[in-house]
Amino acid sequence: MPLLDLTIPPAGKPVYYFRGREILVDGQGEAALQDVPVAPGSLRKCCLDTTIGCAGALLDAAAEAPSGLQFIPVPTYFFTHDDAQNARASRLKGYAAWLDATRFCPFCGTPLQLHGSEHALACPACGRMHYPRIEPCIITLITRGEELLLLRNARDTMGIYACLAGFVEMGESLEQALRREVREETALEVQDIRYAGSQAWPFPDQLMVGFYAEYKSGEIRIQESEVADARWFRRDALPPLPKPGSIAWRLINGRL
Ligand SMILES: [Zn+2]
Structure with a gap:
């Protein structure tokens, strides 16, 4: 088992x-x-x-x-x-x-049991299998020449600026999710999307998929429910950043 x-x-x-x-x-x-x-x-x-x-x-x-x-x-x-x-x-x-x-089968309510040969739970009543949930999130560092776009989250109280991130929605590719999130949170368009690397982020079950993207067009207009501030920073004048160890820090510092 x-x-x-x-x-x-x-x-x-x-x-x-x-x-x-x-x-x-x-x-x-x-x-x-x-x-x-x-x-x-x-x-x-x-x-x-x-x-x-x-x-x-x-x-x-x-x-x-x-x-x-x-x-x-x-x-x-x-x-x-x-x-x-x-x-x-x-x-x-x-x-x-x-x-x-995850204790009960979401279809029939029966207590679930660990599966004998897979990392899964099985329902003894209806036979359905239940696998661990992994939630993919895109996170992207957007550049415009030498400048970086960094955002301060609406819930942030520490003055930390980070990369743009968001959950992938049903039916989307990672690239589609990235373009949608950028558009929603900043009203910008991006191009040259390049995969950078990924990181499991178990809070509770995210897979952060990191990209670099280049600014294409638009003026910053933030989504106020999600973003407190978004602006372009030069590398020699960066604001407070997420802690080392996070994928945002790795993207910003080119360590992925
Ligand atoms: Zn069941």
Whole structure:
């Protein structure tokens, strides 16, 4: 069975612990922890991925870090680890969060069971299979010659400017989603769309697909419900940016 739903973290196996958007690390900043003394009431969900021999555990918001360990933001962890380590952490958080949120068959309401050979849930009543949800989002850095278009989100309170991003809608290609989001949020048109790279972003289950695009035409007119500000910046005069570790930071700094 590829996934096992456990009531306690498995002894002797690496376990990644999450509390909201944070991950538990040891003094060396490592997250694959063995035999951590977790208070029984603080464990919300734990699942073992038998294909990689590691488990993911979700802890309640009130859980405290055991002695010698600390919680750090997951993006901070991403910044200090390589892609293979980050993929493992994202995978385990994703499966644990998916199992935590997916208990009943959406067609018939019957409690779901883990599938015997796939990373999936099966309905014992109607036979339907349910797979983990992955939500694709486009994120793009738009350039106009030497200038970068950066946006401040309407919900931002820190003065951070980032790349334009949005969810892909049903039936769209990634390129269509990108053009639509750019048009909706800034009223601009873009050209020369180039794939840059992607990043799993397990908050809760996004796949960020990064692109570069070049300005084509139009004047900036922001969608006020989504965007507080959007403007062109020169590289030698950039505003506060998203934290290293995020795909936005990587796009802006050419590190994808
Ligand atoms: Zn069913």
